[in-house]
Amino acid sequence: xxxxxxxxxxxxxxxxxxxxxxxxxxxxxxxxxxxxxxxxxxxxxxxxxxxxxxxxxxxxxxxxxxxxxxxxxxxxxxxxxxxxxxxxxxxxxxxxxxxxxxxxxxxxxxxxxxxxxxxxxxxxxxxxxxxxxxxxxxxxxxxxxxxxxxxxxxxxxxxxxxxxxxxxxxxxxxxxxxxxxxxxxxxxxxxxxxxxxxxxxxxxxxxxxxxxxxxxxxxxxxxxxxxxxxxxxxxxxxxxxxxxxx
Amino acid sequence: xxxxxxxxxxxxxxxxxxxxxxxxxxxxxxxxxxxxxxxxxxxxxxxxxxxxxxxxxxxxxxxxxxxxxxxxxxxxxxxxxxxxxxxxxxxxxxxxxxxxxxxxxxxxxxxxxxxxxxxxxxxxxxxxxxxxxxxxxxxxxxxxxxxxxxxxxxxxxxxxxxxxxxxxxxxxxxxxxxxxxxxxxxxxxxxxxxxxxxxxxxxxxxxxxxxxxxxxxxxxxxxxxxxxxxxxxxxxxxxxx
Ligand SMILES: Nc1ncnc2c1ncn2[C@@H]1O[C@H](COP(=O)(O)OP(=O)(O)O)[C@@H](O)[C@H]1O
Ligand SMILES: [Mg+2]
Numbered sequence: 001x002x003x004x005x006x007x008x009x010x011x012x013x014x015x016x017x018x019x020x021x022x023x024x025x026x027x028x029x030x031x032x033x034x035x036x037x038x039x040x041x042x043x044x045x046x047x048x049x050x051x052x053x054x055x056x057x058x059x060x061x062x063x064x065x066x067x068x069x070x071x072x073x074x075x076x077x078x079x080x081x082x083x084x085x086x087x088x089x090x091x092x093x094x095x096x097x098x099x100x101x102x103x104x105x106x107x108x109x110x111x112x113x114x115x116x117x118x119x120x121x122x123x124x125x126x127x128x129x130x131x132x133x134x135x136x137x138x139x140x141x142x143x144x145x146x147x148x149x150x151x152x153x154x155x156x157x158x159x160x161x162x163x164x165x166x167x168x169x170x171x172x173x174x175x176x177x178x179x180x181x182x183x184x185x186x187x188x189x190x191x192x193x194x195x196x197x198x199x200x201x202x203x204x205x206x207x208x209x210x211x212x213x214x215x216x217x218x219x220x221x222x223x224x225x226x227x228x229x230x231x232x233x234x235x236x237x238x239x240x241x242x243x244x245x246x
Numbered sequence: 247x248x249x250x251x252x253x254x255x256x257x258x259x260x261x262x263x264x265x266x267x268x269x270x271x272x273x274x275x276x277x278x279x280x281x282x283x284x285x286x287x288x289x290x291x292x293x294x295x296x297x298x299x300x301x302x303x304x305x306x307x308x309x310x311x312x313x314x315x316x317x318x319x320x321x322x323x324x325x326x327x328x329x330x331x332x333x334x335x336x337x338x339x340x341x342x343x344x345x346x347x348x349x350x351x352x353x354x355x356x357x358x359x360x361x362x363x364x365x366x367x368x369x370x371x372x373x374x375x376x377x378x379x380x381x382x383x384x385x386x387x388x389x390x391x392x393x394x395x396x397x398x399x400x401x402x403x404x405x406x407x408x409x410x411x412x413x414x415x416x417x418x419x420x421x422x423x424x425x426x427x428x429x430x431x432x433x434x435x436x437x438x439x440x441x442x443x444x445x446x447x448x449x450x451x452x453x454x455x456x457x458x459x460x461x462x463x464x465x466x467x468x469x470x471x472x473x474x475x476x477x478x479x480x481x482x483x484x485x486x487x
Contacts (some may be wrong), residue, residue: 050368072376082373092370094387094464107383108374114477134463136474152373 001191002160003069007046007056007067007209009039009215015054017043018215022194024160029186030205031223032195035139039207039215040195041087042163047193048084069160075108075141080108082163083153087169089145091137097124098133101152123151127181143174147181163194194232199242203227211235252289255435258426259443262436266419268445273339274405275416282397285351292352293359294377296318298414303352310349318342323414340410347404349447351397358393359385391462398455402448419443 001142009017016039024030032040046067047058056067061081065074091100098120101224124130127147132138132169146166151237153161158239166182167175179201186192186205202209203223211232218233230236288306292297310318323338333341362385370380409420423440427433 024383050371076374076376079372082372084369084372086365088365090363090365092369092384092388094384094468096466103375103383107379113474117474117477134466134470136466138464139466155340156374203348206394245469 001028001060002047003059004047004067005059006129007043008054009042009046009051010054016215017046020056020212020217021131022210022217024189024191026037026043026159027189028195028208029190029192029201031209032193032212033199033209033238033242034196034212034218038212040212041164042166044084044171044193044195046141048079048082048162050084050088051127080156081159083156083158085146085149085153085161085163085166087165088151089137089142089169091145091149092139092211096136097140097148101155102146104152104156108134119150119155122171123155126184127151128155128177142170143175146170146178150181150185154190160191160193163192163196165195165197168197190233197242199227199239211238213238251432251435252287252433253438254376254426254430256424257421258430258436258439260403262419262422262440263443265417265422266447269336269416270405270408270420271447273336273343273408273411273416274401276340277347278401278404280340281351281400284345284348285353285355288348288352289359291382292356294381301345303343307349307352310346315342315346315407316347316413319410319414335411335414335416339408339416343404343411344409347400351402354393354400355389358389358396361392362388391459394459394462395455398451398458400427401475402451402455404449405451406444 002024004020007020007022008015020039020043020045020134032043034040035090042051046053046056049067049070053067058065058067058070058078060078061226063074063077065078070078091097092103095103101120102113102116103121105111105119106113110121111119121133124133127150129147129151132140132144132148137148140148146169150166163182167178170178175198179198182192182194182201185204189241192208194201206223208220209226211218211230211234213228219226219230219235221231226235227239230239247340267467288303292303319342322342323333323335325338325348326333326338366388367380370384375383408418412421412424415421420440423436427436
């Protein structure tokens with residue numbers, strides 16, 4: 001469904017991703033965990049071409065692309081089937097909640113406005129934001145903004161949705177409402193890649209967990225196995241450090 | 247103040263105000279419009295990094311900001327005829343002011359566009375918009391309120407600078423004051439009167455600026471319309487607000 005092979009990426013000579021291989025099957029929820037600075041955000045940004053990898057290959061939607069020499073047209077084709085939820089929400093501040101969700105349907109996909117409207121209401125209902133359709137992002141709490149951002153990402157029915165620490169910019173009391181929405185999506189069989197520091201979410205919701213450090217995948221496996229019985233010493237250390245935080 | 251002077255000031259007020267309204271204001275507005283178009287284009291080719299056009303934009307800005315406005319005015323009105331391009335005074339003035347301010351507004355637009363957080367463009371890409379769509383739908387609408395105060399300051403400067411058009415025979419506010427001053431031998435009073443009328447115009451613009459700036463915040467209102475209400479997709483209006 002989505003596979004990336006051997007991604008390398010350096011920022012001004014310092015390597016951030018050092019040969020990442022990574023695979024997501026349809027309907028899977030993959031949690032990516034790891035200390036900050038390990039390259040998790042960069043990985044998602046390379047997969048979505050917000051950052052250009054120095055080397056690597058992506059297989060998505062049955063097409064294989066060289067991540068360095070991919071054309072603008074192919075990048076757009078990939079993005080049309082990919083949702084992205086940012087740490088800092090990035091809702092369009094010049095548009096209402098309703099228009100934020102409509103935009104990808106109407107402007108990017110030329111969907112009929114009435115059909116797009118139906119879809120927009122459907123996803124806003126799913127994230128519990130139907131009562132705020134006319135509000136602007138600046139009038140919403142962080143949790144509400146992130147829920148709208150999720151609605152915007154799922155509205156075009158993408159094949160996979162990438163989440164980059166969707167709750168880490170939120171006050172602790174607001175993370176629950178966002179995680180609940182994500183759990184709902186997972187239950188519906190949405191394919192998701194979730195970079196997160198929420199170990200509870202990774203353990204209970206993810207089907208697979210990938211532990212990254214220093215730009216490499218240290219260990220990956222079924223969520224339950226990785227949490228209960230990590231093979232690598234580094235994974236064990238990280239998990240125990242994280243559990244002290246909770 | 248003598249009765250004669252009062253008399254001159256009263257009768258000349260209209261004679262200065264009318265060319266002000268009929269010439270200075272259209273000259274200001276047309277030049278400003280031209281400067282907005284030029285400024286936006288010059289800013290866009292720079293932020294979009296279009297080879298060739300970007301260098302042209304830098305060159306244009308270098309020339310128009312690096313030379314005096316009055317010299318540009320003279321080149322266009324007195325200079326161009328010698329290479330076969332003759333313009334009337336008014337269009338020559340619009341062209342000179344518009345092209346000159348275009349260079350300044352290009353910088354205003356450019357820095358406003360650069361001030362929009364990078365995440366907005368990235369989010370636009372990730373919902374499937376291409377660069378022109380992202381610019382038109384997300385980045386430019388957000389840049390406009392950022393650019394607005396500086397654009398408006400430039401408009402107010404332009405209003406005053408249009409008095410330079412007097413030097414290329416445009417009969418505008420200041421020219422009219424000059425003519426009356428020459429006839430009545432009361433330059434002090436007449437030029438003060440001209441200054442007062444400019445002050446009235448620029449004060450009105452400042453009020454307009456404050457009023458518009460209040461409207462440039464994105465806030466939901468009580469009676470916002472539901473754009474797609476007539477779709478009848480089985481949802482009632484209550485759900486949109
Ligand atoms: N645009 C950039 N320019 C330079 N260095 C960057 C950039 N983005 C990330 N980095 C560096 O790459 C490393 C990995 O960052 P990141 O992918 O954000 O890690 P994580 O998301 O796991 O915390 C960090 O050391 C960070 O400083
Ligand atoms: Mg990160």
